[in-house]
Amino acid sequence: MILVFCELKDGQIRKPSAEALSEGRRLADVVGKPLGALFAGASCAGSAEAAKYGADVILTAESPTLTSYSSDAYATVLADAVKAKGVTVLLAAATAIGKDVAPRAAARLGAGYASDVTALSMVDGKLQAIRPVYAGKAFATTSFASSVQVATTRPNVFPAVEKAGAGATEALTAPAGDFKSVVKEILAKASGKVDLSEANVIVSGGRGMKDGANFKILEDLADAIGGVVGASRAAVDAGWGLPHSMQVGQTGKVVSPTLYIACGISGAIQHIAGMSGSKFIVAINKDPEAPIFKLANYGIVGDLFEVVPELTKAAKALGIGSN
Amino acid sequence: MKILVALKQVPDTETKIKVAADGRSLDPADVKWITSPYDEYALEEAIRIKEGRGAEVVALSVGGDSAKDVLKNALALGADTAVLLKGDGQGDAFAVAQMIAAYAKDKGFDLILCGNKGLGGDNAALGPMLAELLGVAQANVIVKLELGDGTFKAEREIESGSEIVEGALPAVITAQKGLNEPRYASLKGIMAAKKKTIEELDAAPAVAGSLISALALPPERPAGRKLEGDSATQAMALIQALKDEAKVF
Numbered sequence: 380m381i382l383v384f385c386e387l388k389d390g391q392i393r394k395p396s397a398e399a400l401s402e403g404r405r406l407a408d409v410v411g412k413p414l415g416a417l418f419a420g421a422s423c424a425g426s427a428e429a430a431k432y433g434a435d436v437i438l439t440a441e442s443p444t445l446t447s448y449s450s451d452a453y454a455t456v457l458a459d460a461v462k463a464k465g466v467t468v469l470l471a472a473a474t475a476i477g478k479d480v481a482p483r484a485a486a487r488l489g490a491g492y493a494s495d496v497t498a499l500s501m502v503d504g505k506l507q508a509i510r511p512v513y514a515g516k517a518f519a520t521t522s523f524a525s526s527v528q529v530a531t532t533r534p535n536v537f538p539a540v541e542k543a544g545a546g547a548t549e550a551l552t553a554p555a556g557d558f559k560s561v562v563k564e565i566l567a568k569a570s571g572k573v574d575l576s577e578a579n580v581i582v583s584g585g586r587g588m589k590d591g592a593n594f595k596i597l598e599d600l601a602d603a604i605g606g607v608v609g610a611s612r613a614a615v616d617a618g619w620g621l622p623h624s625m626q627v628g629q630t631g632k633v634v635s636p637t638l639y640i641a642c643g644i645s646g647a648i649q650h651i652a653g654m655s656g657s658k659f660i661v662a663i664n665k666d667p668e669a670p671i672f673k674l675a676n677y678g679i680v681g682d683l684f685e686v687v688p689e690l691t692k693a694a695k696a697l698g699i700g701s702n
Numbered sequence: 703m704k705i706l707v708a709l710k711q712v713p714d715t716e717t718k719i720k721v722a723a724d725g726r727s728l729d730p731a732d733v734k735w736i737t738s739p740y741d742e743y744a745l746e747e748a749i750r751i752k753e754g755r756g757a758e759v760v761a762l763s764v765g766g767d768s769a770k771d772v773l774k775n776a777l778a779l780g781a782d783t784a785v786l787l788k789g790d791g792q793g794d795a796f797a798v799a800q801m802i803a804a805y806a807k808d809k810g811f812d813l814i815l816c817g818n819k820g821l822g823g824d825n826a827a828l829g830p831m832l833a834e835l836l837g838v839a840q841a842n843v844i845v846k847l848e849l850g851d852g853t854f855k856a857e858r859e860i861e862s863g864s865e866i867v868e869g870a871l872p873a874v875i876t877a878q879k880g881l882n883e884p885r886y887a888s889l890k891g892i893m894a895a896k897k898k899t900i901e902e903l904d905a906a907p908a909v910a911g912s913l914i915s916a917l918a919l920p921p922e923r924p925a926g927r928k929l930e931g932d933s934a935t936q937a938m939a940l941i942q943a944l945k946d947e948a949k950v951f
Contacts, residue, residue: 450830450840475860479842482827486834491796491911494825513822516719520916559839560869568863577861604951623880624859629715629821630739630879638950649715655920659948661940677943678928679936689937697941699951
């Protein structure tokens with residue numbers, strides 16, 4: 380069986396999990412094996428949706444002991460399911476939880492692990508992964524030496540494809556408690572917007588923004604086109620009060636949105652490393668020689684303080700984001 | 703309190719990546735090696751704990767002779783002792799975790815600190831694997847850490863903001879930018895470090911879980927085009943192109 384660990388939010392499968400599930404279905408078809416979807420929590424209501432993305436079997440570990448996320452408890456759920464079901468390939472989305480639990484479960488299973496992969500295939504019955512290394516400056520083809528293979532899939536890379544599966548349900552025994560660590564509280568950030576790593580559209584600012592307060596014009600554009608605001612390391616380190624969670628680049632977040640708009644970003648190698656996986660790149664910079672233009676599908680040489688508000692205006696005029 | 707800090711030597715962020723002749727590894731020519739920046743936060747945190755409540759800080763790296771630079775730097779910054787596990791520190795994270803776990807078990811470490819990922823390999827796997835192999839708690843991508851009596855409370859970065867993780871020591875904690883501001887080595891520290899020796903041990907045998915069979919540069923991006931005219935014209939042309947050509951909207 381190929382098994383995909385899935386996360387629920389507000390009773391729905393999270394998009395990165397739906398993407399991992401769809402890729403799991405594709406791989407299961409290649410090797411002619413069933414696809415399982417695995418859920419854990421105090422309630423797994425909503426897990427039936429996994430059938431929509433091709434799950435033959437929906438496994439649920441439902442227990443009050445799993446009300447809050449615990450690395451070791453969830454690792455137990457994953458590893459036990461792998462052993463009980465004869466799973467050969469275990470996938471999860473490369474989310475905060477996926478990246479926390481998958482390597483721990485892999486270590487318990489004595490399995491090789493590939494994180495944040497951007498392509499998967501089955502070679503001689505075993506998983507093979509392609510994953511960005513050096514923050515996307517290169518891609519490593521990773522093969523596995525172990526009989527169980529574990530990988531996390533990068534959000535926004537694999538398409539979520541609807542394909543009906545049997546969706547037979549089965550309850551698993553949840554771990555009893557006495558965990559080594561537990562999440563006690565979630566501190567939500569004010570905006571409530573999606574994280575950069577999962578955003579479809581990113582508007583990013585660099586040193587050319589001159590001040591943190593000027594990011595307001597990027598917020599306005601992002602709001603108009605349904606995007607999220609990011610920043611280069613130069614901007615985050617400039618002391619403008621921008622949080623590190625906004626930073627895109629090798630020492631920040633590595634992103635792969637459909638559209639990345641770089642405003643006043645010259646294109647330092649460490650920034651490019653974090654965003655070159657974007658499908659479409661727009662560069663706005665007053666320096667026509669800025670390296671960022673080499674990557675850009677569309678370039679605008681000009682003053683971002685004039686261009687960005689015009690973009691917001693144009694987007695509104697054309698009814699972008701209002702659908 | 704006894705703290706182990708695992709440090710990895712990695713190529714500098716400005717490195718232009720070239721693939722070696724074997725087609726599956728990094729060409730080491732012209733590469734400047736540094737301590738992985740996330741490991742620097744881990745080390746700084748250990749030193750601050752030592753300064754605050756007292757602790758013995760052991761710095762460890764897996765690698766060859768060149769990894770001694772990382773350890774000398776750690777000693778200069780305030781680590782009490784340094785251990786080099788001679789082995790492949792650049793390879794599979796599971797193998798490296800086994801080497802470090804074999805060293806650390808039975809040594810009574812209360813806390814093991816490392817970066818949330820090694821820059822370059824970007825596996826973000828060592829911490830959780832090490833925690834599992836040692837059978838201890840983990841908290842990953844930590845921006846704030848408080849230690850109690852045999853317990854820890856850590857703030858961990860997640861998609862929607864952050865969350866508070868609590869658990870029992872011993873624990874593996876992986877550091878994220880924002881945890882602290884690492885100091886520079888003082889002249890006094892550098893001089894003191896020169897008098898210290900680095901303990902060299904052969905790394906325990908380990909089984910790799912995965913291997914890199916090919917390394918390739920990303921495909922060239924297609925040539926783009928520049929949009930001309932005044933700001934309003936450029937802006938309208940761009941939004942239209944994104945809508946009609948790229949079909950982003």
